Amino acid sequence: MATFEATISVVIPLYGESEHLGEVVAAVRAELDAAGETWETLLVDDGSADDTWAAIRREAERVPGVRGVRLSRNFGKEAAVCAGLDAARGEAVIVMDGDLQHPPQLIGRMIEAWRRGDADVVEGVKTRHRRQSVVSRICSRPFYWVMRKLTGFDFASASDYKLLSRPVVAAWLKLGERNLFFRGMVAWLGFRVERIPFEVAPRVGGRTRWTTPRLMKLALTGMTAYSAAPLRVATVLGAVFFVFAVALGIQSLWMKFTGRALTGFTTVILLQLIIGSLVLLVLGIIGEYLARIYEEVKGRPRYIVAETTEAPPAGPAEPKSAGDEA
Numbered sequence: 001m002a003t004f005e006a007t008i009s010v011v012i013p014l015y016g017e018s019e020h021l022g023e024v025v026a027a028v029r030a031e032l033d034a035a036g037e038t039w040e041t042l043l044v045d046d047g048s049a050d051d052t053w054a055a056i057r058r059e060a061e062r063v064p065g066v067r068g069v070r071l072s073r074n075f076g077k078e079a080a081v082c083a084g085l086d087a088a089r090g091e092a093v094i095v096m097d098g099d100l101q102h103p104p105q106l107i108g109r110m111i112e113a114w115r116r117g118d119a120d121v122v123e124g125v126k127t128r129h130r131r132q133s134v135v136s137r138i139c140s141r142p143f144y145w146v147m148r149k150l151t152g153f154d155f156a157s158a159s160d161y162k163l164l165s166r167p168v169v170a171a172w173l174k175l176g177e178r179n180l181f182f183r184g185m186v187a188w189l190g191f192r193v194e195r196i197p198f199e200v201a202p203r204v205g206g207r208t209r210w211t212t213p214r215l216m217k218l219a220l221t222g223m224t225a226y227s228a229a230p231l232r233v234a235t236v237l238g239a240v241f242f243v244f245a246v247a248l249g250i251q252s253l254w255m256k257f258t259g260r261a262l263t264g265f266t267t268v269i270l271l272q273l274i275i276g277s278l279v280l281l282v283l284g285i286i287g288e289y290l291a292r293i294y295e296e297v298k299g300r301p302r303y304i305v306a307e308t309t310e311a312p313p314a315g316p317a318e319p320k321s322a323g324d325e326a
Contacts, residue, residue, distance in 0.1 A: 171191075
């Protein structure tokens with residue numbers, strides 16, 4: 001049987017989180033100590049432009065069990081999570097955000113659920129997002145509906161806040177794609193899942209880096225990485241317009257041969273606009289898949305580690321004896 005240096009590894013990807021990092025580490029450490037497990041916390045700096053790495057080094061020197069991993073540049077949150085999973089040395093790995101929107105208070109419940117042996121993945125499920133804008137809510141619903149139809153998985157309430165058992169981590173790391181979608185890849189693996197609801201808390205500090213373009217890029221990656229349905233939609237649209245073109249051609253010939261043909265400038269312009277838009281849409285869909293293929297065949301690494309800190313795992317804090325207090 002394989003032995004592990006720690007029972008629980010906590011992976012926290014970070015980008016520009018230096019101001020509140022100490023508060024995050026303290027909150028996570030308190031929950032891990034209360035759980036009574038041997039643990040380590042991996043802080044992954046995803047090429048932050050501020051002094052996040054310096055803050056990580058300070059926490060690694062100050063807090064037993066804290067390790068740091070610095071990526072050479074900003075590879076994105078998904079790659080940072082992958083770097084943490086690669087470096088984790090625990091029997092189970094918890095992935096959570098570094099802004100306390102994933103409440104550390106769930107850590108104990110996640111470990112208990114895993115210890116019962118009924119689940120290989122313990123997933124935090126969002127029940128409410130206090131600060132989600134109206135626009136975000138309106139846009140997210142159709143996106144999750146499309147994702148459910150394309151992939152067969154429901155990501156509406158899913159989050160990246162998960163506990164993965166070691167077999168799940170090993171299976172996840174075997175997935176070789178460069179275009180990463182963490183929660184989608186975990187769902188695809190198909191292990192036993194137990195879900196724990198939580199309410200998304202306000203950020204402890206800073207501001208979100210998930211801009212609209214980044215969210216759109218992640219959505220596009222999710223759709224193209226887990227389904228070829230958009231390509232089939234392009235084929236169906238082509239077939240529908242072909243039938244429409246044949247019917248319109250027959251009508252035009254019949255009008256010509258019966259002597260009732262009229263000048264149809266407006267019709268011709270409209271048809272050109274519709275067909276031209278359809279062709280560009282289909283080419284765009286094909287182009288997205290070609291771009292994914294191009295990125296995969298290059299075989300570049302998912303991330304590059306520039307620097308690490310090392311530390312042995314930490315255990316629960318031992319209570320002081322009466323003699324020590326004296």
